[in-house]
Amino acid sequence: DTGVSQNPRHKITKRGQNVTFRCDPISEHNRLYWYRQTLGQGPEFLTYFQNEAQLEKSRLLSDRFSAERPKGSFSTLEIQRTEQGDSAMYLCASSPGTSGGELFFGEGSRLTVL
């Protein structure tokens, strides 16, 4: 399968714990995005990488959230000191440089904070 891969698919954690999600984009795509989606809502933008550079970051993203794409390939999204309000589906997407708004999404990582 050559689509966007996300791990883990499900994560249950206790409030205050740290969690990390991994995204492996489509190999030839240099753009990578993280979105968050809660039930009944559309995806909400978190951050965007072009190669290894983080070029956009939502001002809604608190300093408990950090994302990296160290070699311009896979990316990680870490949430520190999780809160119940962090419970959501975390979606990763990738795209080639010429695609405009055509993003290829993974199946998401669902986070439940107890």
Place this chain on the structure above:
Amino acid sequence: EDQVTQSPEALRLQEGESSSLNCSYTVSGLRGLFWYRQDPGKGPEFLFTLYSAGEEKEKERLKATLTKKESFLHITAPKPEDSATYLCAVHDGIQGAQKLVFGQGTRLTINP
């Protein structure tokens, strides 16, 4: 502030009953309007891009149209497999920004 509003929130149709979904947007300088389909528990799947008023795109039973303030997704003679949430999105108004602003989606159910 850039906004995307979709209506209705949910729509239930009988198989073969045609209808339209609406997406209203407010953005400074449209750089594209995008339609996605999302099945339960899956990530969104790209359907169409529209760039200018009057443009239309078609795929099987779906046709997307664009005006200066809204887009419509027309579904003709739908089948149960067309059941999904349909999302529309626009690029953030900041020049060069890659952020997409999504609407809340329309949950479409087609009964056999």
